[in-house]
Amino acid sequence: MIGRLVDGRYQVRSRIARGGMATVYLATDLRLERRVAIKIMHGHLADDNTFKTRFVQEARSAARLAHPNVVNVFDQGQDADMAYLVMEYLPGITLRDLLKDYTRLTPEQTVDILDAVLSGLAAAHKAGIVHRDLKPENVLLADDGRIKLGDFGLARAASANTATGQALLGTIAYLSPELVTRGVADARSDIYALGIMTYEMLTGEQPYVGEAPMQIAYQHANDSVPAPSTRDPSIPPELDELVLWATTRDPDQRPADARAMLERLREMEPHLRPSQPVVAAGDTMVIAAGDHLPTAETRVLGGGALAVAETDVAEPDDDAAVLTRTTDRRRRRGYWLLALVLVLAGLAGGTGWYFGAGPGSLAVVPDTVNLMPDSATQVLQEAGFEVELAERNDPVVPPGQVSGTDPEAGAEARRGSTVQLFVSIGPQFLDVPAVIGLPEADARAQLGEFFTVADEAALQFSGEVEAGLVIAVLDADGTAVPTTYPERGALSLVVSAGPVPPVEGLAVGDAQARLEGAGLRVEFADPAFDDNVPVDVVITADWLDDPMNPGDTVRLTVSKGPDLVEVPNVVTGQTVAQARTQLEELGFAVTSNVPQFLEGAVVASVQSPAAGERVKRGTEITVNFQP
Incomplete structure (x- = not known):
């Protein structure tokens, strides 16, 4: 299939995945110049009307949904004996790939993924569609951070309590009890499968295992799913409650649909996401206004000790008494001056500490670019700052990593002040200017303002486009660039080198010199007799590549004259x-x-x-x- 043109529109580039009913390929939509994923039914199923009907059903079911968390379906058709489905292409991994790499996820990661899947599933249930094949393989995690639900190959209308017919469909590990025992599925069956997925994300394993599929099916029908915290006590009780609610064997005891479960999840989220820790400024005691020290028998001495002083008492009004009272007043004035000096010294020392080493001092904002948000938060808090998370586009830093701070790294800021920590959500997608047919320099000027254009353009001979004008703009994969492209994304230009020099009728030496002067290689076929072409004159010049680029080969046939x-x-x-x-x-x-x-x-x-x-x-x- 690689290289095949499907239905005159979709050029197949490479294989992405293979499933039981179909194989998914990466293709280019030549009409709209964009990359798509094209699902092609296996050839041995093409004559089976049941499978073909199910394949068409997937297109119709998914096409009814327009939601950010559901994979878009663009087209569906038949090319000869081959049924195909054209979908949105999302470079990234599946939830199954993520679980293989990390075994289990944190409660916060689980909540993020569950929120996105429930949002997409709620849209499906609202449209009257039951997915019936929810599993980690059908949850797509795009490189740009988007989470989408795909593969509605088993979807059916929810209004009819659809049964499977002669065989159970879907993956046995996620089948609801009613689907196992009665073959009947509705929106609550999707909720059960999502509960099993949540259990698996939290614990790293499925609740039921067995050597044969029927053993697992029997456990679904007869056993109750255990709380995830029985496997990992650190799992919050709110998530235990959510899993047990979703996986109740009685469908009437589960959430009625994805919207009900999503609302409950969002009620729980504030309890599942711990607040940011607050860094204490120091052990400081503040005495509020209105608090009073003792008014009598009290004075301040060095070292913080308290001593008792005698209060004024009546003295005999004689010279000795006057002298005694004067001496006492001077002594008390000295004590107050000492206290004032100590207070001022304390204030000066405290002020110096506050602005020199305490919360009011200046500290350098550390560099946290490319760190994960949790690690960057810890680094900033250890430097004495409060942290406020925010998101922004960044053409260089991968999504999910820190792209910078405000104030910037290296700047000085007060300890205890708030530093805004920006987490990259990847580059923003911009419209690509229409530069085909423009001179190379003009095209570079327009594209270089938003994108990274390769220094060297690829030359291509063309009999239709004047030399020096742009023939095509290619993306990082070497395919025609779509109408929108990531900011600062890598692009390259294909520029016309003019037509391949015509050499038929020239002497062989002149023909070879002209072709090699244009950057082409020359090889010779066996000479041929020709009644109309003189000896050693070129009869034909055949291109060995199409289109022709510098370095490609032209094969010359030279005349031996009449026979x-x-x-x-x-x-x-x-x-x-x-x-x-x-x-x-x-x-x-x-x-x-x-x-x-x-x-x-x-x-x-x-x-x-x-x-x-x-x-x-x-x-x-x-x-x-x-x-």
């Missing part, structure tokens, strides 16, 4: 039979006035044309006997 042969002398004592044999071996036709039965006995005496003449091979030579 002439010298007529030998056959009337020198030879019989007519001997003359005939000699002439026919050289490619001539022979006639004679001697009867055939006498040719072996009669000696030829006259020939025409005469010996020594050069004539074309195949010319008729007359050999007669003249008495």
Whole structure:
């Protein structure tokens, strides 16, 4: 299939995945110049009307949905004996791939994925569609951070409580009890499968295992799914509750549809996401206004100790008493001055500590670019900052990693102040300017403002596009760039080198020089006779590649001139039979006035044309006997 053009529109590039009913390929929609995923039914199923109907049903079911968390379906059709489905192409991995790499996910990661899947599934249930094949393989995690639900190959209308017919469909590990026992599925069957998926994301394993599929099916029908926390006690009780609610054996006890489960999940989310820790500024005690120290018998001494001082009492009004009171007042004034000095010194020291090493001091914002958000948050908090998360587009930093801060790394900011931490959501997609047919320099100027254009353009010979004008713009995969493309994404130009130089009718040396001067290689076919082309002149110049680029090869066929042969002398004592044999071996036709039965006995005496003449091979030579 690689390289095949499907239905005159979709050029197959490579294989993405293979399933039980179909194989998915990466293809280019030549009409809209965009990459798509094309699902092609296996050839041995093409004659089975049941499978073909199910295949068409997938297109119709998915096409009814328009939701950010559901894979878009663009087209469906038949090319000869091949049924196909054209879908949105999402480069990335599946949830199954993620679980293989990490075994299990954190509660926060589980909630993120569950929220997206429930959102897409809620749209399906609202449209009256039951997915019936929910499993990690059908949850797509795109490179740009999007999460989408795909593969509605088993979807059916929800209104009829659809049964499977003669066989159970879907993956046995995620089948609901009612689908196992009665073959009946509705929206609540999808909820059960999603509950099993949630259990698997949290614990890294499925709740039921067995050596045979029927063993697993029996457990679904007769056992209750255990709480995930029985496998991992760190799992929050809210998620235990959600899994047990979704996997109840009685469908009437489950959420009625994905919308009900999504609403419950979002009620739980504030409890499942711990708030950011607050960094204490220091062990500081603040005395509120209105608090009072003792008003009597109290004074401040160095070292923070308290001592009792005598209060003013009545003294005898004599000279000795006056002197005593004056001395006491001076002593008390000294104590207050000492206290004031100590307070001012404390304030100065505290102020110096606050702005020098405490919360009010300046600290350098650390560089956190390309770190994961949790790690970057820890680094900033250890440097003394509060952290506020935000998102922004970044053409360089991969989605999910830190792309920068505000203030920027290296800048100074107050300890305890808030630093905004930007998490990359990947590059923004921009419209690609229409530059085909423009001079190369103009095209570079327009594209280079938003994208990264390769320094060297690919040259391609064209008899229709003037030399120096752009023929095509290619993306990083070497295919025609779509109408929108990631900011700063890599692009390359294909520029016309003009037509391949025409060399038919030129002397072979001139022809070779002209082609090699245009950057082409030359090889030679066997020379050929030609009645109309002189010797050593080019008869034909064949292109060995199409389109032709510098470095490609042109094969030249050179003329040997007309095919002439010298007529030998056959009337020198030879019989007519001997003359005939000699002439026919050289490619001539022979006639004679001697009867055939006498040719072996009669000696030829006259020939025409005469010996020594050069004539074309195949010319008729007359050999007669003249008495």
